[in-house]
Every structure is written in structure tokens, then in C-alpha cells.
Amino acid sequence: MRKSWRTAVIAVAVLLSIPAAAAPASPVATVVPGVERLLPKPVEAKASGRAPFTITEDTRVVARGGARPVGDYLAALLRPATGYRLPVTSGHPGRGDIVLDLGRGKAPEGHGGEGYRLVTDERSATISAETPAGLFLGVQTLRQLLPAWVESRVRVDGPWRVQAATVSDYPRFAYRGVMLDVARSYLSVAEVKRYIDNAVRFKINTLHLHLTDDQAWRIAISTPQDNPSGLDYEALTRVGSQGGSDRLGNGTPLGTGPAIRGSYTQRDYAEIVAHAKSRFVTVVPEIDGPGHTNAALAALPRLNPDGVAKPMNNTADVGYSTLDANSEITYEFTRTVYSQIAALTPGPYLHIGGDEAHVTGHENYLTYIRRLLPQVAALGKTPVGWNEYADADLPPGAVIQVWRAASMEKVLRQVARGAKVVMSPAPTTYLDQKYEPSSPIGLSWACRNACDFDTYYNWEPVRDGLTESDVLGVTAPLWSETIRGLPQAEWLTYPRLVSAAEIAWSPRSARDLTDFTARLATLGSRLTIAGVNFRPSPAIAWTTDITTPDRHTRGPLRGEIGHFTAPATTPPTATLTYGDGTSSPATVSPATPAGPLAAPGLWTVTTPDHRYPHPGSYRATLTVTTPTGTATTHFTVTVRR
Numbered sequence: 001m002r003k004s005w006r007t008a009v010i011a012v013a014v015l016l017s018i019p020a021a022a023a024p025a026s027p028v029a030t031v032v033p034g035v036e037r038l039l040p041k042p043v044e045a046k047a048s049g050r051a052p053f054t055i056t057e058d059t060r061v062v063a064r065g066g067a068r069p070v071g072d073y074l075a076a077l078l079r080p081a082t083g084y085r086l087p088v089t090s091g092h093p094g095r096g097d098i099v100l101d102l103g104r105g106k107a108p109e110g111h112g113g114e115g116y117r118l119v120t121d122e123r124s125a126t127i128s129a130e131t132p133a134g135l136f137l138g139v140q141t142l143r144q145l146l147p148a149w150v151e152s153r154v155r156v157d158g159p160w161r162v163q164a165a166t167v168s169d170y171p172r173f174a175y176r177g178v179m180l181d182v183a184r185s186y187l188s189v190a191e192v193k194r195y196i197d198n199a200v201r202f203k204i205n206t207l208h209l210h211l212t213d214d215q216a217w218r219i220a221i222s223t224p225q226d227n228p229s230g231l232d233y234e235a236l237t238r239v240g241s242q243g244g245s246d247r248l249g250n251g252t253p254l255g256t257g258p259a260i261r262g263s264y265t266q267r268d269y270a271e272i273v274a275h276a277k278s279r280f281v282t283v284v285p286e287i288d289g290p291g292h293t294n295a296a297l298a299a300l301p302r303l304n305p306d307g308v309a310k311p312m313n314n315t316a317d318v319g320y321s322t323l324d325a326n327s328e329i330t331y332e333f334t335r336t337v338y339s340q341i342a343a344l345t346p347g348p349y350l351h352i353g354g355d356e357a358h359v360t361g362h363e364n365y366l367t368y369i370r371r372l373l374p375q376v377a378a379l380g381k382t383p384v385g386w387n388e389y390a391d392a393d394l395p396p397g398a399v400i401q402v403w404r405a406a407s408m409e410k411v412l413r414q415v416a417r418g419a420k421v422v423m424s425p426a427p428t429t430y431l432d433q434k435y436e437p438s439s440p441i442g443l444s445w446a447c448r449n450a451c452d453f454d455t456y457y458n459w460e461p462v463r464d465g466l467t468e469s470d471v472l473g474v475t476a477p478l479w480s481e482t483i484r485g486l487p488q489a490e491w492l493t494y495p496r497l498v499s500a501a502e503i504a505w506s507p508r509s510a511r512d513l514t515d516f517t518a519r520l521a522t523l524g525s526r527l528t529i530a531g532v533n534f535r536p537s538p539a540i541a542w543t544t545d546i547t548t549p550d551r552h553t554r555g556p557l558r559g560e561i562g563h564f565t566a567p568a569t570t571p572p573t574a575t576l577t578y579g580d581g582t583s584s585p586a587t588v589s590p591a592t593p594a595g596p597l598a599a600p601g602l603w604t605v606t607t608p609d610h611r612y613p614h615p616g617s618y619r620a621t622l623t624v625t626t627p628t629g630t631a632t633t634h635f636t637v638t639v640r641r
């Protein structure tokens with residue numbers, strides 16, 4: 001199913017690319033993007049009221065020195081839809097150029113790390129920052145100010161206008177994360193990369209990868225020279241990657257089919273990390289323990305006190321497995337595993353899990369954590385763990401990922417000793433939860449009835465006795481017990497990840513649900529054009545974007561007139577006014593298949609054959625009516641003799 005969905009998007013994109021070749025630009029977006037629509041909301045943004053900036057075939061991306069990689073990224077984003085050359089140059093900026101200006105003092109004061117400014121007017125679009133990361137974040141803002149069709153992977157007619165505006169922006173929190181659980185059901189390297197590419201639109205800068213669990217072990221570990229207990233580390237993926245979360249413990253099947261199996265070679269993992277880095281995203285790898293370790297216990301018999309391998313378990317059950325806290329083999333194992341992961345991970349963090357170790361025993365649990373912390377420190381990394389590990393005394397700077405508010409007292413005690421907190425409260429950040437009881441996929445233990453973007457927006461990370469500086473940031477975890485592949489992951493992610501992204505980025509005082517809901521309305525169209533799946537919440541008045549290339553014809557006007565987006569389940573209708581005093585209903589057909597996990601997004605409009613009375617130039621109008629409104633666009637039909 002997901003293959004055909006993608007194929008359809010690409011097929012439509014290809015159709016879009018056969019417009020009247022030299023025709024003047026014509027499509028009209030029904031919503032002209034502006035700074036008041038940005039997601040997440042910037043610190044400061046003002047439309048200046050001047051003439052807009054326009055990207056043309058002469059536009060260059062001026063990016064000197066360290067700005068160059070971001071310039072290349074931006075040009076690559078813009079080239080497919082615009083069809084322009086967009087050379088990246090270190091020359092002098094000229095009229096009509098996009099300028100990436102990197103240098104000291106260029107970011108909003110005190111926000112050199114990730115802050116940026118964006119100024120657009122009829123002369124240029126300039127993003128300035130003190131770091132390439134800041135430029136990259138500014139690029140995401142500029143991207144949202146362009147018409148949604150800029151997300152098309154094939155050429156669409158412009159004009160590519162950007163509202164004249166000034167933006168001054170920086171994040172509230174430094175750690176703005178999303179977590180992918182690739183253990184319960186696997187995602188390919190290409191899927192993870194795509195997931196990153198879409199999350200960064202919303203200024204997410206951290207990817208927490210949950211690589212191992214009871215159901216499976218998904219990262220290759222090689223057998224080291226120094227292997228006193230003779231562990232067969234290759235078995236971790238050879239055996240341990242064969243599992244997945246297929247069903248509940250009582251046998252009820254989970255998801256739309258069996259979980260997806262697979263694992264990453266160390267090269268694969270390095271590729272993900274490098275890709276993330278190119279998007280200024282830090283990867284936080286998690287190897288969970290001492291609980292959530294059944295796959296390791298199944299792959300390596302010697303990790304078990306009786307030396308007998310556990311059977312793999314393809315249910316979603318957890319909480320029954322544990323590493324042996326009193327065996328040296330356990331720490332030989334963790335040293336090998338963490339050191340190989342650390343060597344492949346440039347980011348400062350190693351996530352050691354530590355959650356739900358229900359059969360470990362409290363003393364053993366403390367023993368395990370106390371043995372692990374020095375191993376992590378020896379690798380030069382900062383430990384991250386789920387809130388349970390705050391039971392142990394943590395080194396200053398250690399990161400506690402809070403998923404249950406229950407144990408805040410212990411968390412606060414560690415915070416007083418210098419630990420930091422990443423907030424992932426399950427009821428308002430867990431992306432794996434159903435949106436509503438009838439959602440076809442998702443769990444529902446953490447969020448029960450109303451779990452849409454609004455619930456995920458209406459919470460505050462600085463709470464329960466925490467202060468602003470105690471909180472490093474926010475992560476929205478996507479557990480994958482019920483997820484089978486990327487489109488389903490995207491369906492649970494969007495729009496809820498955007499809520500988390502705004503909580504992590506925007507000033508607390510700027511947060512307003514009504515305003516956020518209005519800003520989300522244009523997102524569906526943009527995601528549709530980008531080929532990203534999402535759940536079209538009934539609470540949002542999704543907007544439509546139309547493209548209708550100008551036409552030249554000798555005979556009757558026939559066939560395809562254009563495309564539009566309408567993330568709705570009720571089929572839209574369309575009317576054509578031909579510009580010669582006549583009009584007719586047009587045929588609307590879905591260009592992307594619909595289903596409970598894929599809203600129809602892109603629609604194709606076809607005209608009945610229409611014969612114009614005389615040669616000449618006609619101003620035609622297409623009006624589409626969707627469940628959430630009416631949108632109109634004009635195009636020119638030139639009828640030749």
C-alpha cells in the first residue's frame with residue numbers, strides 16, 4: 001500500500017511537469033503564505049508592507065565559506081519545483097538573490113547558537129546567523145514563506161513570491177527532539193532519512209533512536225579483539241533482528257500486518273548520523289537496559305545466569321526481561337556495545353534506557369546504573385535515561401527523560417545535583433497514541449479519548465517544580481508497536497509533532513491554541529505536495545492550493561486542467577468558467593489513493609471537451625469546493641487557428 005501511495009505521488013508530480021512549456025506563470029495559491037502562518041511561531045516577525053521578494057530564473061544563492069553547505073541544501077530544495085538553476089555562489093549579492101550571511105553578531109543578541117534573522121524585500125532575501133545551524137533554521141522559515149507548491153519534486157509554474165518581512169528568531173529550548181522506535185517495527189535507512197528531512201521543517205534538532213528492545217535488536221555490533229567471555233556479538237542482529245511487535249501478549253494482532261524486520265549495519269547507522277548532521281540534527285542512540293533486553297538475551301546465551309538463550313518474543317510484552325546486574329559478562333557486553341555506538345556517534349549523548357526494569361529488583365537496578373555511568377563517562381559521553389534512572393545518583397549534566405510525572409521527586413533531587421531534564425510526558429507527547437478511539441493504529445494507554453494536536457499543544461514543560469534552566473528540552477516519542485512503515489509513522493506524527501516542536505521552540509508567552517490551529521490549516525496542503533502523510537484532523541479548516549498552467553490549444557480544450565490539494569475525505573467538486581461566457585462542471589479525481597491511514601490529498605481536474613468560438617486568448621477560471629471552503633484560480637487559454 002505505501003509503495004503505491006508514493007508511486008502515485010510521483011506519477012502526479014510527473015504529470016505536473018508537462019505544462020505549456022513557455023507559458024507565462026499563472027497558478028494562484030488560495031492562501032498566500034505570510035509570517036503570521038509560520039510553524040513554529042517565531043519570536044518576532046513582521047510583514048513590512050513593501051513589495052515582495054521573487055525568486056526568478058536569475059536568482060542565485062549567495063553563500064560564502066561556512067554558509068556554503070546550507071546554500072547547497074537550500075538550492076537543492078528550490079530547484080525541482082522552480083526548475084531554476086539557482087547557482088550557489090560566493091560572489092557579491094545582487095538584486096533578486098538569496099543571501100546566507102554568516103558572521104559574528106549577525107544573530108539576535110545572546111542567541112548565537114541557533115538564532116537567525118530573515119529580511120525579505122523586493123531586492124533580496126537575506127538570512128543571517130552566527131552558525132550554519134542558525135542559517136539552516138532560517139532556511140526552514142524562508143521555505144514556509146514560499147507557495148506550498150515549492151514542495152513539489154517536479155516543476156510547477158511560479159511566481160515564487162515571498163512576502164516582504166523581517167523575522168528575528170531563536171529557540172526557547174536547545175533540545176527539540178523526536179524519537180523513533182525502530183525496535184518494535186523497523187524503518188529503513190531511507191525512511192529514517194526522510195523522517196528527519198520532514199521533522200526539520202519544524203526546527204526539530206534531535207533524533208532519539210530507540211535501537212533495541214525486548215522484541216528486537218536492530219544495530220550491528222562486531223565482535224571485538226578484547227572479548228574475554230567469547231560473546232558472539234554478530235548474533236545480536238543475526239538472531240535479535242528477526243523479531244518485532246506482531247501482537248499483544250493475548251494474541252491480538254497489532255497493526256495492519258506483522259511488524260517489519262530488519263537491522264542497521266554500522267555503516268547504515270553512520271549514514272543516518274551523517275544525514276542527520278547535514279540537517280543539523282543530533283542523533284541520540286538508545287540501547288535500553290537492564291530491562292527491555294529480551295532480544296539480547298535471546299541472541300547471547302551467556303547473558304543469562306543459566307547460560308540458556310531466551311526465546312525471541314514477538315508480542316508487545318515488556319517488563320519481564322533483565323540483564324544480570326551481578327554478572328561481569330553484563331558489563332563486558334555493555335562496554336563493547338556502548339563503545340561501538342559511541343564511536344559512531346558524534347553527538348554528546350548516549351541513551352542507556354533504564355525504563356520498566358520490573359524484574360531486575362531495586363538494588364540490582366541501582367547496581368546496574370552505577371556500573372554503567374562510569375562506562376558512559378569513559379566514552380566521553382553524557383548519559384541520558386528514562387526517569388526511572390533518577391533513582392541512582394547521576395553525574396552533573398546527566399539528562400533525565402521524563403515520561404511519567406509520578407517520580408518527579410527523585411527527578412528534582414537529581415536536578416538539584418546538576419542533572420537536566422528532557423520532557424516527554426506520555427499523555428501529551430507520545431506520538432504512538434491513537435488520535436481517537438476509532439483510530440486504526442496506535443496504542444491508547446497514555447492518552448485515551450482526545451489526543452489530537454490540541455491536547456499535544458496544551459501543556460507546559462517547565463512544571464512540577466522545574467525551572468526554565470533545568471529543562472533542556474522536549475522529545476515526542478513515536479513507539480512502533482502498531483506502526484508498519486513510514487507512511488503510518490507519518491500519519492501518527494503529523495500534525496502532533498508540530499505541537500511538540502512549537503512548545504520546544506516558541507516563547508511560552510507566544511503560545512495560543514486558536515492561533516496555532518489557524519496556522520496549522522495551511523500545513524496539510526504543503527505536506528500533501530511534499531508527499532508526507534498526515535492525519536487531516538476534523539478540527540482544522542484545511543486550506544487548498546491549486547495549480548493550473550496556462551494552455552495553448554488548436555482544437556478543443558480537453559483533458560487535464562490542473563491539480564489541487566484538499567486534505568479531506570468528502571470528494572471536492574470543481575467548476576470551470578472558460579472565459580467565453582460559458583461554464584461547466586469539471587471532473588475531479590483523486591491523484592492519491594485514500595484510506596483510513598492516508599487521506600486523499602492531491603486531486604486532478606479534467607475538463608469535458610470544450611470548443612472555443614474563435615481563436616484568441618481567454619481568461620479561464622477554476623473554482624474548487626472542498627469540505628472546508630472554496631478556492632479559485634485563473635489561467636489563460638490561447639486558442640490558435
Ligand code: TNX
Pocket residue numbers: 318355356386403430432443446479480481
Ligand atoms: C512505554 S515510555 C514504554 C515503551 C512502550 C510505550 C508504548 C517507556 C520508557 N516505555 O516501551 O513502547 O510505552 O506506548
